[in-house]
Amino acid sequence: MCQDNFRDKQGAEIISNVEIADNVYRMVIRQEEIAVNAKAGQFINVYCKAESRILPRPISICEVDRDKGLVTIVYMIVGMGTKEFSDLDSGDRIEVLGPLGNGFKIKDCDESIIVGGGVGAPPLLELVKNLPGKKKVFLGFKSGEFLTKEFEKYAEVHVATDDGSIGEKGNVVELMEKVGAKGSMIYSCGPKPMLAAVKDMAERLEVDAQISLEERMGCGIGACVGCICKIKADNELGYIHKKVCKDGPVFDAKEVMF
Ligand SMILES: Cc1cc2nc3c(=O)[nH]c(=O)nc-3n(C[C@H](O)[C@H](O)[C@H](O)COP(=O)(O)OP(=O)(O)OC[C@H]3O[C@@H](n4cnc5c(N)ncnc54)[C@H](O)[C@@H]3O)c2cc1C
Ligand code: FES
Structure with a gap:
């Protein structure tokens, strides 16, 4: 399934494409093969029509409807x-x-903590739909919010904004500390500083964490080595390089070197 470097692009029909917050859009496409095979935390390469923009844009899968192929x-x-x-x-x-x-590895836990920052929130929605047990979701935004209502259908949701326009003023990791987030697995996606703070928190709480990294990408399929990250290893250097697009984007937080 789906990991060959040189598969053909797939055509898709746009069902809807609407602005859901300032400069943030939700696009629904009909693409049955992707809908059937997708796991939470995976992404798609989206291609531009303009010939000057050859490289695809990697965008996370937010939700799938397998029955309708959406x-x-x-x-x-x-x-x-x-x-x-x-x-x-x-x-x-x-x-x-x-x-x-x-994609994320879904663990059978009684209670999970889910932490998203900005456009790191979308891939966590499909995850939250599929996670067993109790789920506490922490979402952080610069200003305003998006997708909060969708998350609330499946989980208890806490929101933090930098400017205090919605929820708690401050960052999402501070909010987690304040609420006293507890669980046996943390799943997270968002900007690097937030992921680094989540990793620290997981280590302090002695909880496992899976974090989805975002790197600038070229090919998105493991061919250009444009998206490497440092992963701890038992060698002279203490690390090896891995490709975020192909080996990730989800890694065990303990292995990631920021
Ligand atoms: C695995 C993954 C999942 C992502 N999921 C989402 C998502 O769900 N929603 C969302 O809004 N954004 C997501 N991003 C970021 C998104 O890919 C970039 O915002 C987008 O590629 C910018 O393209 P642009 O042409 O508008 O910007 P430009 O800055 O003009 O892009 C120039 C080039 O740099 C690449 N690039 C620029 N920023 C990024 C970036 N942050 N990550 C990777 N490549 C980048 C572009 O693909 C393009 O090839 C994701 C990135 C990764 C790596
Ligand atoms: S983007 Fe080309 S190897 Fe990852």
Whole structure:
């Protein structure tokens, strides 16, 4: 399934593409192969139509509906590629490739902690839907929020914003400390400083953590070595390089060197 480096792109029909927060869009595409095979934490390469933008844009799978063959992604406009995606309408066609990457390993725990920051939140929604037991979700945003209501259907949700516009003012890891987050596994996706703080917290609480790394990507399929990260190893250097797109994006927090 889905891990060959040189698979063909897949065509998809855009079912909807709507702005759900400032510069943040939810796009639903019909792509049966991806919907059927996707695991929470995997991503797709989304291709631009403009010839000047050859490299695909990696975007996490937010939700899948296997019966209807639908895949949802949630993306923020940060540059020309994501701006191009935001101009697409329902009925348009788009090229994608996926599912890519390894995804989260779902552990059978009584209680899990889920921590998302900004556009790191989307892949955690499909995860939360599939996790057994009690789930506490902590979401951090610069200002405002998105997807909180969707998470609330499946879990207890706590929100922190940098500017205090929604939920608690401050960062999401401070909020976790304040609420006294407890669980036997932490799942997290978001910016690097947040993931580093989650790793520290997991070590202090002696809880396992899976963190989904984000690196700038070229090919997204393990071919260009453009997305390496340092993973602890028992060798002279104390680490080896791994590819975030192919070996990750999800890693055991204990192994990741920031
Ligand atoms: C595994 C993974 C999952 C992601 N999931 C999401 C998501 O669910 N929602 C979301 O909004 N964003 C997500 N991102 C970030 C998203 O890929 C970038 O915001 C996007 O590629 C920017 O493209 P652009 O053309 O608009 O910006 P530009 O800055 O113009 O992009 C220029 C080039 O750099 C690459 N690039 C720029 N920023 C990033 C980045 N942060 N990560 C990887 N490549 C980058 C682009 O793909 C492109 O090739 C994810 C990144 C990774 C690695
Ligand atoms: S982006 Fe090319 S190897 Fe990861």
